[in-house]
Structures are given as structure tokens and as C-alpha cells.
Amino acid sequence: xxxxxxxxxxxGISGGIxxxxxxxxxxxxxxxxxxxxxxxxxxxxxxxxxxTLSSLSGKPVVSEFFTANTGEWHSHVSLGLWADxxxxxPATASTLAKMANxxxxxxxxxxxxxAKCPVFVAPAMDLDMMAHPSTTRxxxxxxxxxVRIIEPEVGELASHLVGRGxxxxxxxxxxxxxxxxGENSPLAGRKVLVTAGPTYERIDPVRFIxxxxxxxxGYAIAAEAARLxxxxxLVSGPTALPDPxxxxxxxxxxxxxxxxxxxxxxxxxxxxxxxxxxxxxxxxHYVDRKIKREHDKVDSIELVRNPDIAATLGATKxxxxxxxxxxxxxxxxxxxxxxxxxxxxxxxxVLNSLADKGAGFGTDTNKVTIITRSSEEIFPLKxxxxxxxxxxxxxxxDL
Ligand code: C5P
Numbered sequence: 001x002x003x004x005x006x007x008x009x010x011x012g013i014s015g016g017i018x019x020x021x022x023x024x025x026x027x028x029x030x031x032x033x034x035x036x037x038x039x040x041x042x043x044x045x046x047x048x049x050x051x052t053l054s055s056l057s058g059k060p061v062v063s064e065f066f067t068a069n070t071g072e073w074h075s076h077v078s079l080g081l082w083a084d085x086x087x088x089x090p091a092t093a094s095t096l097a098k099m100a101n102x103x104x105x106x107x108x109x110x111x112x113x114x115a116k117c118p119v120f121v122a123p124a125m126d127l128d129m130m131a132h133p134s135t136t137r138x139x140x141x142x143x144x145x146x147v148r149i150i151e152p153e154v155g156e157l158a159s160h161l162v163g164r165g166x167x168x169x170x171x172x173x174x175x176x177x178x179x180x181x182g183e184n185s186p187l188a189g190r191k192v193l194v195t196a197g198p199t200y201e202r203i204d205p206v207r208f209i210x211x212x213x214x215x216x217x218g219y220a221i222a223a224e225a226a227r228l229x230x231x232x233x234l235v236s237g238p239t240a241l242p243d244p245x246x247x248x249x250x251x252x253x254x255x256x257x258x259x260x261x262x263x264x265x266x267x268x269x270x271x272x273x274x275x276x277x278x279x280x281x282x283x284x285h286y287v288d289r290k291i292k293r294e295h296d297k298v299d300s301i302e303l304v305r306n307p308d309i310a311a312t313l314g315a316t317k318x319x320x321x322x323x324x325x326x327x328x329x330x331x332x333x334x335x336x337x338x339x340x341x342x343x344x345x346x347x348x349x350v351l352n353s354l355a356d357k358g359a360g361f362g363t364d365t366n367k368v369t370i371i372t373r374s375s376e377e378i379f380p381l382k383x384x385x386x387x388x389x390x391x392x393x394x395x396x397x398d399l
Contacts (some may be wrong), residue, residue, distance in 0.1 A: 003188070004182035005033030005246020010079060010115070012088035012108045013053075014095035015043025017158040018167035019122035022089055024050060025170035026056050031376045032174070033245035037062065037079060039108045041095065062107055076107060080114030084227070086110070086175060087148075090124035090167045093135050099147070100138040118180070122173055123149040123281070127163025150176055176352055185229020186396045192230040193265040193272040194222040195309060197237035201282035203301060204291045211277050212361040215239035217326075217384050218275030222247045224388040225271075227379035228396070233265040234383045236278055255279055255306035266313050266321075273312040273324040274346075277361075282306050314345030323394055328360060337371050345399065348372045352392055356381070370394050 009029055013022045029036050036052045050061035080086075088095060095108065104110045107297060112119060121142065130134060130152060148228045149237040149267070150173055150268050168176075182188055182323040196218020201209040215236055223244040234349065235258055243249040250265075252258045255278045259278045265274050281303035291298055310325045317323055325346045327337040330353070337351040351369040358365040358381050367381040372392065379390055 001030050001178075001181060001308070002246060003178050003229060004029060006118055006223055006244070007034045007177075007181060008082050008084045008227070009034045009036045009084040009119075009177070010083045010113065011036050011038050011057075011110060012090065012091075012095075013038060013048065013266065014090060014092045014108060015041055015042040015089040016092045016124045016167075017047060017072055018090035019047035021042055021167055021170050023052060023056065025087075025173055025340060025355075026053060027168055028174040028360050029177070030056060030058070030176070034213075035059075037080070037083070039063070039111050041106050041108050043092075043094075043190040046107075049343050052244075062111075074107065076110040077114045078334075080315075081116055083115060083117045085117050085180065086112065086115045086122065087120040087122065087285075088119075089122035089173055089175065092123075093125045093129045093132070096121065096123060096135065096138045096142065100141040100145075118147075118148065120148045120150055120173075120176065121166070122168050123152050124167030125152075125164045125165050126157055126159050127161055130163070130165040143308040148180075149297065160274060177223075181229060185391070187225060187228040187230035190230045190270045190399070191221075191265075191268055192225040192232045193235065193262060193269040194218050194225065194232065195235045195258060195262055195274050195276035195278075196222065196242075197239040198277050199237045199279045199306075200253050200399070201255065201279045201306070202253075202286050203283045204287040204289065206290050209281065209283065209303075210238075211241075211279060213237070213277035214362050215241050215368060216362070216364065217387070218273070219244055219390040220384040221273050221275060221391060222249075223288055224385065224392050225273075226380060228392060230271075233269075235261040235265065235276075247261055255282065255309065259307045259309045259312060262309050262313065264315075269321065270315055270399065271322045273391070273395075275326050276309070277328070278306060278309055286312070308344065310346065311344040317345060322347045322398055324391070324395065327351045328354060330354045334369070334376075337369075341371060343372065348394065372398075 036057045142274045153166040197215035198211045198213040200210045226232045227247040234249045284302040284304045339347045356367045359367040366387045
């Protein structure tokens, strides 16, 4: 089971020969779908080039407090908050000593000191350094501080001596992190269904009834749920967005297809978030050739009501399942949202108003109010990723 998809990982690299193995570790983490930010010490750069690391991670490598020519400050604080986990591999004797004592003279240590996430170290050094009382003492301090030590192996070292001090193999480090997320993610073992995007209701082979939904909000929720450890199924109408990493994406077109796919996934879901902008009506009769203005003289199209997916799932909801809807309103938002909450048998509804600047279709931001039967919380304008995190935090509290 891949628990690394979408995870935010800081890979700290300090200056030891085992740094060459960090390239493989980085590649493994990225391949598993993790977002990796490399932080390297000045000595680390003597062993391995930042160009290799930034090419593989797709992010500029962080090493200095400032970018020399622009004076841009690199925030270790925001990095420390961003990360789900920090792994220092290799961790040299010097880096372990600085971590144990808070000697914040490089970016790796300042990042460690501001990291709110669990921290792992994979020590690597020569056998005598490994066995030295100071290293033993520093490791004991770090362990007491809550740092998880990935013990080095016994084997041939760069000095050609044989002993304890070889960094654990990258594959095994990746497995340790994968297992850690499997056990510790707040949504581990949970199944989450998300519907997203618009639906297209075909009139003829070239025309449809649709809406302006881009799917951004729903995709952000699916990606965030996966990052929090859930097994996610995203049922998406037509969008221009790529499938989120680590998510099972089912592409559909019409409301009926979306209903069918959503019902199938809902049966064993713990949580379902209905984010799709489902077309309310579909043409009663599909014409299987292009309708011609002059020839067919169509003045009106007969419509039929589409099924309400959220309400259909709400009607079959089992105790313990959490069903979340969205309400995009232009007026009387709160009372409309509360009415939908009860009519569709939802547990939570996320209200966003088209009247709010930066909220609604196509934007990268949203401003929402999360309403349950017993609570209401108004959030400020945020990125859709952060809104997704707020919604899932709220759901996790209720699970
Ligand atoms: O009734 P309204 O469309 O405003 O309700 C919005 C909520 O209901 C959203 O969560 C939306 O995904 C869901 N919905 C649905 N199927 C429909 C219409 C809306 O699942 N046919």
C-alpha cells in the first residue's frame, strides 16, 4: 500500500559520502507521489550537486538562509509547518550533534528546530565516530526529544573498514516512512468518496448542457484526503485537471453516470464529499446527429430532471457514514444551505457564495462557511488547498 502519495516530505542531506544514496531515496519518494523539499547543508553540497536534487524533486534545493543575489529570505518556519515528515539522511555526527544541541548555524538545523512534524534521522559515519560516546550521547538526546532513529547497518564503510555506520538502504528508509504514514495518518484505513467538476448532458454529438465548474475544489479535497492517508475515489465530471496522485479517479460525463459511479463507491465509504456541480436537467431526448438550424428548426429542448446524487446517497446512508455537501449560493446562503443539509440528509454543508470575491468557480481560492446541524464556522478567504484541509479537519473531528 502506498501511503506516500501527496505527502509533504523534507529531505535533509548533510555532508557524508552516503549522500549519494539520498538521490535514490529522493527518487523513490517522488516516484511514490510525495512532494519532497530538499534541504542540504553546505558540506552536503560537496558530495552531491543541488542541480541533481532539484531536477529530481522539481523544487529548488534550499541550502542558504538567503539567495545571494536577490537577498530573498528562505523561510525555515513555513517549511517546518508545511512538512508531514522530515527525514535527515545521511545524518552525520556533526549534524546529529547540532540537532541535539540546537546549534542553528545552517538551514537544515533551523528547519529541524521549526519543524512541527515527526523527524527521522538515518545516521551514517565511520565506525569509530559511530561508537564514540559523544555520538551515543547525542543520539540518546535526540531519541529523548522524540526524533526517530533509523539505525545504521553493519558493513563495509567508505574508509574500507567494516563496522557499524552504513546508512540504511534508501529502499528501507522509504519503507519506514511509508509504514509510518500507514499507521499515523488521521484518515488511515478510511475510504473517502469525492464527486467533482461539472456534468455534461448531451443534446446531440456536439452540444451539451453544462456549467462553469472546473473541479479545482473537489480535486483539492481528494488530494488532501489522500495526503491524510485515506483510500480516495474521485468521481469526476469532465475537467482539464490531471488525476490527483494516489487517488482512484473515475471519469464520467453525465449526472446519471456520476450517480452510478458514486453509488458504487459510497457503499463502503466512510466519508463522501459531494463537490460536483451536477446539472439539474438533461435533455429528454438525445439526437444522435448534429441538429441543423435550418433543417430541424428547434426552438426549445424538452428537459427532464437529473437525479440528485447527494440526496440519493443521503437516503441510503448508514449510521457512521459522513455525507458532506456543498452549497454555492448567490443569495440567502445560510438558510438555503441549512435547508439542503436537512433535505438531502447531509451531516455537513460547505457554503460558498458567488458574491464573495475570490470564491466560487475557476478561482484558486475560496471563502467558506462550514455548517453542521449543531455548529457553524466562518473561514476567511484561503487557497482551495487550505480550504480542503479545513473541511477534512472538521470531518476528522466528527469521525
Ligand atoms: O441543490 P444544490 O445543487 O444547490 O445542492 C448542492 C449539493 O448537492 C452539492 O453538494 C452537489 O454536489 C449536490 N448535488 C448532487 N446532485 C445533484 C445536484 C446537487 O449531488 N443533482
